[in-house]
Amino acid sequence: MSHTARQKDKLIARVRRIKGQLEGIERALETDAACIEVLRQIASVRGAVGGLTVEVMEDHLREHVLEATDDAGRRHGGEEMIEVIRSYMK
Structure with missing residues (x-):
């Protein structure tokens, strides 16, 4: 089970x-x-999407890099995160 599946309800609520x-x-x-109200x-x-992004990124790093069971899995998780x-950042 992936980390997003474990937190599915929480992530869907944020979305x-x-x-x-x-x-x-x-x-x-x-x-x-x-216009100032629209800008606010x-x-x-933007802040909410950024927060959601950070949460999923953090979960990915924990699951697929820090807690990876082997070096190949850790490398793969890290490369995915770099992508x-x-x-x-574009």
Whole structure:
């Protein structure tokens, strides 16, 4: 069982909160809310997505690098993380 499966309910709850925040941005735009309010909501979504990303990255590092059963598994987990970090930083 992967670490995301063990924490599935928690992660899905976070994603649903983010979805609600995005819908809030959509509503704000539809109702011509003040731009500063839209920007605040966007910043909140960005922070929430960043927090979710960090949590999944940390879980990946713990599961597939720190707790890997052999050097090959550890190397593979580390290489996967490098790919994700490179993609994330673009």
